[in-house]
Amino acid sequence: MAIINFFKGHPSTNLLPSKTIADTYSKVLVNNSDYLEYDNDPNNQHPLAYGTDPGNLEIRQTISDWVNSKYQSNYLNAELINLTAGASYGVANVLASTTLPSITKKAFIVTPTYFLINSSFVDVGLGDDLIAINETAGEEYDIDLVKLKKELKKFGKEDQTEVNIIKNDPRGERKVYQFVLYLVPTFSNPGGITYSVKTRKKLIDLARKYDLLIISDDVYEYLDYANTETITKPIPKLNQLDQETITNKYGNTISNATFSKIIAPGLRVGWQESATSHLVKQLSITGANKSGGTPSQLSTFIVNDLIKTGQLDEIILKFKKIYKERAQTLKESVKKYLPKGTKVYGGDGGYFLWVELPNFVDNEKVIKEVSKKNVILASGEHFEVLGESNKQNWGDHCIRLCISFLSSSEIEKGIKLWGETIDEVSN
Known part of the structure; x- marks a missing residue:
C-alpha cells in the first residue's frame, strides 16, 4: 500500500516543470x-x-x-x-x-x-x-x-x-x-x-x-x-x-x-x-x-x-488550479470523515491547512495507529517555538496538512483512514 504523506511540504514530482527548466538551462548556457x-x-x-x-x-x-x-x-x-x-x-x-x-x-x-x-x-x-x-x-x-x-x-x-x-x-x-x-x-x-x-x-x-x-x-x-x-x-x-x-x-x-x-x-x-x-x-x-x-x-x-x-506565470497558474482542487477536497473530506467539532484553518491559498480536533481525541495515539495504515500526519508538536516556556501543546489536538504533495484521491483516502482510526481509538 502506497504511503499517503501529509507531512511533505513540497510539490509532487509530476507537477514540477522539469522540461521547461531543462530547456531554459540549455538556452541560457548554449x-x-x-x-x-x-x-x-x-x-x-x-x-x-x-x-x-x-x-x-x-x-x-x-x-x-x-x-x-x-x-x-x-x-x-x-x-x-x-x-x-x-x-x-x-x-x-x-x-x-x-x-x-x-x-x-x-x-x-x-x-x-x-x-x-x-x-x-x-x-x-x-x-x-x-x-x-x-x-x-x-x-x-x-x-x-x-x-x-x-x-x-x-x-x-x-x-x-x-x-x-x-x-x-x-x-x-x-x-x-x-x-x-x-x-x-x-x-x-x-x-x-x-x-x-x-x-x-x-x-x-x-x-x-x-x-x-x-x-x-x-x-x-x-x-x-x-x-x-x-x-x-x-x-x-x-x-x-x-x-x-x-x-x-x-x-x-x-x-x-x-x-x-x-x-x-x-x-x-x-x-x-x-x-x-x-x-x-x-x-x-x-x-x-x-x-x-x-x-x-x-x-x-x-x-x-x-x-x-x-513561463513563470504559466507555472504558477497550473499550481493554483491543482492546489485549489486539492484544498477543496481536503476541506470536504475533513467535514465528511472527521469528528463533529473539528476546526479547519486555511485552504484559500498556499500549501497548508491547520486542523484542530475535539478534546476527546487522543492525537498522539491516533497518529501512531494511522501510520500503520501508511498515512503520515504532521503532529502539532513539530510547530512549537523552542523552549519549555514557549510550549503551547499544539501536539495535543492539532495537525498540519499539506496539499502540494498528494493528489485529490490520495487526500480523500488519507482523511478517511484518519477518521476511521479516530473512531477505532476513541471507542
Whole structure:
C-alpha cells in the first residue's frame, strides 16, 4: 500500500516543470552568447562566473518589474533587492547580518511556526532568547500584539533606531536590531491564515518604536486560489507598507521571498526586499556573499528567463488550479470523515491547512495507529517555538496538512483512514 504523506511540504514530482527548466538551462548556457559582454561589467556577471554581491543588476530589475506587476505598484526597484539561495538561506543571512547576542535582546517567533526555523536562531546565539507569539485567528489582530508589546517594553528601550549602528565594520556601516520577529504573514505555515493590513501596520508601528526587525517569509503570496485564471493581486507586504511611511534610514522590515514554492524547491533561488537600499545592501555583503558572490548565480538566470518569457506565470497558474482542487477536497473530506467539532484553518491559498480536533481525541495515539495504515500526519508538536516556556501543546489536538504533495484521491483516502482510526481509538 502506497504511503499517503501529509507531512511533505513540497510539490509532487509530476507537477514540477522539469522540461521547461531543462530547456531554459540549455538556452541560457548554449544558445545565448550575449553574456560575453558581462566580462567587463561590474553590475552583471556571466552565469557560470562568480556573481556580484547582490546578484546581477539586470536580473534584480527583472524580478522587480515582475513583482510590481503583480502588486500593481511601483514600490520595488533593483536597489531594494538582494538575491539569495532561497528562503532558508535568506533567514540565516538576515540573522547573521542584523543580530548580535550582545545587542539583540530577544527574538520573537509567531506560533505555530515553520517547524525547521528554530535552528536558524540557535546558529546565531539566540536559541535561549526566543519568545513565542501566538497567532490569533478571528480576533482583532491576527497575532497576539498585546503580548508582543508587553515583552518589547519589558526587555527593551524605546527610540533605539539610531543607536545600534556599527561603524567600524570593514565592509561598511551595519545596523543591528534590538529585537527580531519571524513570521509567515500570508497563507501562513502552518496556520494557513493571512494577516490583515491592520495587523501589519500595527506591527510596523511597534517595530519602529522598539527597534524591532520584522523578518517576513513571503513565500505563498502568488498561490491565492481566489482566481485561478490570473495571479491575484496580493495583500501589501510589510516592507511595502514600511516604505510608504518610512521614518528611519534602515527601515524595520525584510521580505524574505523565494521561487521554491512557485517553480521548484531544488532551483534554490530567492530574493530579499527591504524598505530602503541601506538594509538590503547590508544583507548582500555578509561573509558568504563577499567570498563567492550571490549564491545560485546560474539558477538566477533560469528564473530571469522564465519571468521574461511568461513561463513563470504559466507555472504558477497550473499550481493554483491543482492546489485549489486539492484544498477543496481536503476541506470536504475533513467535514465528511472527521469528528463533529473539528476546526479547519486555511485552504484559500498556499500549501497548508491547520486542523484542530475535539478534546476527546487522543492525537498522539491516533497518529501512531494511522501510520500503520501508511498515512503520515504532521503532529502539532513539530510547530512549537523552542523552549519549555514557549510550549503551547499544539501536539495535543492539532495537525498540519499539506496539499502540494498528494493528489485529490490520495487526500480523500488519507482523511478517511484518519477518521476511521479516530473512531477505532476513541471507542
